[in-house]
Each structure stands twice: as C-alpha cells, then as structure tokens.
Amino acid sequence: MSVQLSRHQYQVITLWYLVQHSLASYHKLVNHFGHIDAVLDPKNLMQWSTLKIHKNHIERAREFQQPDSQAQFQTLIDIICHQCDFVCTTQDPHYPQQLLHYSDCPPILLGQGCADLLNTPQISIVGSRKASKAGMQISYDFSYFLAEAGFTITSGLASGVDQAAHDAALQHHRTIAVIATGIDTTYPKSNTSLKEQILRHKGAIVTEFLPFTPPLQHHFPRRNRIVSGLSLAVLVTQASLNSGSLITAKAAAEQGKLIFATPGHIYDAHYQGCHQLIRDGAILVDHPTQILEDIALPTHWHIEKNASQTELPQSSSDIPIHLSATYHALSWQGQDLDEIFAKTQIPTSTLLSNLMELELEGLCVQQFGLYFKHTLSSV
Structure with a gap:
C-alpha cells in the first residue's frame, strides 16, 4: 500500500491543509489568484486577509514555514503516501466524474x-x-x-x-x-x-x-x-x-x-x-x-x-486507446456534446466519431441529445 503524489496533488493537499477542509476558503483563494501555484506563493500570503479568509487559516499559513509546522505536515504526507492506495484531485482521470457536476465537490479524495x-x-x-x-x-x-x-x-x-x-x-x-x-x-x-x-x-x-x-x-x-x-x-x-x-x-x-x-x-x-x-x-x-x-x-x-450475469463496466485496459479519453469523460447521468467537449477538448468531428464508435461497442448510449456511459452486459 503506497502512493506517489504528483506535484498538483501535493499542492492541493497543502492548500486543503491550510484552510482546514474549508470549501469556501479553498475556492475563494483559487478563484482569486487563478492558480494554486499563486495561492501558495509566500509573496501572495498578505493578500489572503483582503479576501475575508478565516483568521485561523491565515495564521496557519503564516506559521506553515516554521520547522514545527513543516515537520507536522511532513508526517501527514508520509501517512498519505504509506496508507493510501490512491489520491485523486478533480484534475485526475479517476476522480469520480459524477461529483464534478456539483459546486461543493471535494477538491481531493484519498482512498x-x-x-x-x-x-x-x-x-x-x-x-x-x-x-x-x-x-x-x-x-x-x-x-x-x-x-x-x-x-x-x-x-x-x-x-x-x-x-x-x-x-x-x-x-x-x-x-x-x-x-x-x-x-x-x-x-x-x-x-x-x-x-x-x-x-x-x-x-x-x-x-x-x-x-x-x-x-x-x-x-x-x-x-x-x-x-x-x-x-x-x-x-x-x-x-x-x-x-x-x-x-x-x-x-x-x-x-x-x-x-x-x-x-x-x-x-x-x-x-x-x-x-x-x-x-x-x-x-x-x-x-x-x-x-x-x-x-x-x-x-x-x-x-x-x-x-448475476450482469457485468461491471469494462476496465480501462479494455477500452481502445483512441477512445479512452472520450469514454472516461462520459457519466451515468448523461451529458450533451458541449459538456463532453469541455472535458476533453477533442475536435467536434473526432468527438462525434468517437461517440459513435463507443455506441457500436456498447459503451455509450445516446438519448434526447445526451450521451450516457453504458455497461456491457450479457443480455
């Protein structure tokens, strides 16, 4: 059991730690600075107080570079790396797509x-x-x-x-x-x-x-x-x-x-x-x-x-490589073409071709202009 953190995952964990799991503060900071790199830049720390961020979060950020705080945070990181099998942010492909529809979706999941x-x-x-x-x-x-x-x-x-x-x-x-x-x-x-x-x-x-x-x-x-x-x-x-x-x-x-x-x-x-x-x-x-x-x-x-004959969706390894990004952008709730394009940035003509191929493979269903992720079964 171990996980290797990407730079982005490490940054999300850092900010999530500093704001003590506050969704409001997390999104306020990211939306203001435009990128999590800028949020965590020590030069921008003084601006946190202008955004009506809770004083506890500001104080926590100020103390973060102190040796004791760094040691405590490193212990937390070590636990994540040694006790988790996976960590996913909203930018990771295995983050549950169904949660992305909600404004209060967690910025990170550890599991x-x-x-x-x-x-x-x-x-x-x-x-x-x-x-x-x-x-x-x-x-x-x-x-x-x-x-x-x-x-x-x-x-x-x-x-x-x-x-x-x-x-x-x-x-x-x-x-x-x-x-x-x-x-x-x-x-x-x-x-x-x-x-x-x-x-x-x-x-x-x-x-x-x-x-x-x-x-x-x-x-x-x-x-x-x-x-x-x-x-x-x-x-x-x-x-x-x-x-x-x-x-x-x-x-x-x-x-x-x-x-x-x-x-x-x-x-x-x-x-x-x-x-x-x-x-x-x-x-x-x-x-x-x-x-x-x-x-x-x-x-x-x-x-x-x-x-009992029903099967789970095919694993990622079963999906043709050129269709993988399109398939993983689909959800069980259904999305229109614009929503799928926003996730994949695949040209529309290619995206339509991919969706048609996924339909033929039994991995996608279209109804009323919406595309649904589908499960192959032995019906």
Missing part, C-alpha cells in the same frame, strides 16, 4: 482499495445506526440483490444499516465506504474488522479529510453529500425522524437523485423518518426489483432474468 469502483454505477443504502433486526435484514437483502445486479453499494461505514449494506455488497466485491475522518482513523472502532473486510474483498474506503481528522459532528453531513453524490439513487431502509440518513436523503434531493424508502409499521418510531420521506415524495419500495425498474430508463441499465 484505500479499488479506485476503479468510484466511477461505477452506484446506489447508496443508508439508515439508522440502531437498526432493528428487521431493518438490518432488509438492508442486507436489498444490498445483496442490487450488488448481484451489478451496482456498487455506497454507504458510510456506520453501525446498523450501513454495516449491513456493506456486509452484503462485499460478497460481490462491490462496495464503497465514505468516511467522515482521515484515512488513518476508523469510526466507529467496532467497524475496524468491516473496514478490513471491505479492502480484502476489493472494495474501497474514501474520504475528503486529511489524516489526523477526528470524527467531528459537522463532518458527517459533508460525508453524506459525497455518499449521495456518488450514487444514482439513495435508499433509506430504516430511519427515525432524527436519523442522519435523512440528511443524506436531503442532499440527494438537492442533487436531483432518486430517493427510495422502505415502509414499516405505522407505530414503529424507527420507521417514521422513512414515512416522512415517502410523504415528501420518496418512492416507496418493498422489493429491490422496483429500484431497478425506476432507474433503468435514465441509466439505460439492463434488467436481466439472471441478475
């Missing part, structure tokens, strides 16, 4: 395990940390079925529903845990074994937080917006009215994602959150095939008689 899973079609399953036996069983059954159908199951490595969802999906090597701490920390500690199992079964652990970051309360809503942002849809299997999974559902609604909820007994407080979601417009489901049916049209996913 362990299989980075290729980040760009696979995902469904997030979330719910109560104190799930009942029935809630755990529902979460496990839905996760197992959807993973067997070829979806990566994304959740938050919490106790209860998250744990059941990960447990089921790792049987098919298709689960991602988004955590609210640094990669060097497991929270809750009781899920240390689960984390190891996920990595052993070719899953992935991912975070936007740098090492030494503890599980602070305000980090969990940030974690949740990544869970929903990565996914095509969010399923809430059991939740009370004060469950954190409702924050995930709210983020999903703001992102325009499909939200599903399983119902429970009307007098069971553990399901009142699910019932509230259904009243607010979430789709009631009592079987995972209903989820497949609802997402099949927008994602062009093939529902098969034998779901």
Whole structure:
C-alpha cells in the first residue's frame, strides 16, 4: 500500500491543509489568484486577509514555514503516501466524474482499495445506526440483490444499516465506504474488522479529510453529500425522524437523485423518518426489483432474468486507446456534446466519431441529445 503524489496533488493537499477542509476558503483563494501555484506563493500570503479568509487559516499559513509546522505536515504526507492506495484531485482521470457536476465537490479524495469502483454505477443504502433486526435484514437483502445486479453499494461505514449494506455488497466485491475522518482513523472502532473486510474483498474506503481528522459532528453531513453524490439513487431502509440518513436523503434531493424508502409499521418510531420521506415524495419500495425498474430508463441499465450475469463496466485496459479519453469523460447521468467537449477538448468531428464508435461497442448510449456511459452486459 503506497502512493506517489504528483506535484498538483501535493499542492492541493497543502492548500486543503491550510484552510482546514474549508470549501469556501479553498475556492475563494483559487478563484482569486487563478492558480494554486499563486495561492501558495509566500509573496501572495498578505493578500489572503483582503479576501475575508478565516483568521485561523491565515495564521496557519503564516506559521506553515516554521520547522514545527513543516515537520507536522511532513508526517501527514508520509501517512498519505504509506496508507493510501490512491489520491485523486478533480484534475485526475479517476476522480469520480459524477461529483464534478456539483459546486461543493471535494477538491481531493484519498482512498484505500479499488479506485476503479468510484466511477461505477452506484446506489447508496443508508439508515439508522440502531437498526432493528428487521431493518438490518432488509438492508442486507436489498444490498445483496442490487450488488448481484451489478451496482456498487455506497454507504458510510456506520453501525446498523450501513454495516449491513456493506456486509452484503462485499460478497460481490462491490462496495464503497465514505468516511467522515482521515484515512488513518476508523469510526466507529467496532467497524475496524468491516473496514478490513471491505479492502480484502476489493472494495474501497474514501474520504475528503486529511489524516489526523477526528470524527467531528459537522463532518458527517459533508460525508453524506459525497455518499449521495456518488450514487444514482439513495435508499433509506430504516430511519427515525432524527436519523442522519435523512440528511443524506436531503442532499440527494438537492442533487436531483432518486430517493427510495422502505415502509414499516405505522407505530414503529424507527420507521417514521422513512414515512416522512415517502410523504415528501420518496418512492416507496418493498422489493429491490422496483429500484431497478425506476432507474433503468435514465441509466439505460439492463434488467436481466439472471441478475448475476450482469457485468461491471469494462476496465480501462479494455477500452481502445483512441477512445479512452472520450469514454472516461462520459457519466451515468448523461451529458450533451458541449459538456463532453469541455472535458476533453477533442475536435467536434473526432468527438462525434468517437461517440459513435463507443455506441457500436456498447459503451455509450445516446438519448434526447445526451450521451450516457453504458455497461456491457450479457443480455
């Protein structure tokens, strides 16, 4: 387990460290100076205060060149290099393309395990940390079925529903845990074994937080917006009215994602959150095939008689070299030609030719002027 940082990745980590994971300060500085090189130039440090950057960030930047601060930062870099399997900024090709649509997408993701899973079609399953036996069983059954159908199951490595969802999906090597701490920390500690199992079964652990970051309360809503942002849809299997999974559902609604909820007994407080979601417009489901049916049209996913025959998208090595850049610019949500051109800068005539070839290869589908990344299956 080790990773080599590029110069750009090192710079992003540096700025992310100085602004203490503040998206607002990070983007304000980059937008003002135009490039991260200029942001980190000591000569421009005096200008930080004119941008209404938090005083803690300014003070942290001023002290950054001191020996003690440099030693602490180098320790952080060493942990990243030795404990991460991958690091990706928004400029890296393996950064999850589905997150790039959102203004609050994290500037960097650090992870362990299989980075290729980040760009696979995902469904997030979330719910109560104190799930009942029935809630755990529902979460496990839905996760197992959807993973067997070829979806990566994304959740938050919490106790209860998250744990059941990960447990089921790792049987098919298709689960991602988004955590609210640094990669060097497991929270809750009781899920240390689960984390190891996920990595052993070719899953992935991912975070936007740098090492030494503890599980602070305000980090969990940030974690949740990544869970929903990565996914095509969010399923809430059991939740009370004060469950954190409702924050995930709210983020999903703001992102325009499909939200599903399983119902429970009307007098069971553990399901009142699910019932509230259904009243607010979430789709009631009592079987995972209903989820497949609802997402099949927008994602062009093939529902098969034998779901276990469904394959994951082809690996990068299977894509013809001249089509690779075009294919990786595609997303599961669909984009028009201008959006794909903006990502690739490939001349329009060549881009259209590439897209047509990808369609013929079964790797792209066009509908209503939008191009969708597609999965080959044995239908």
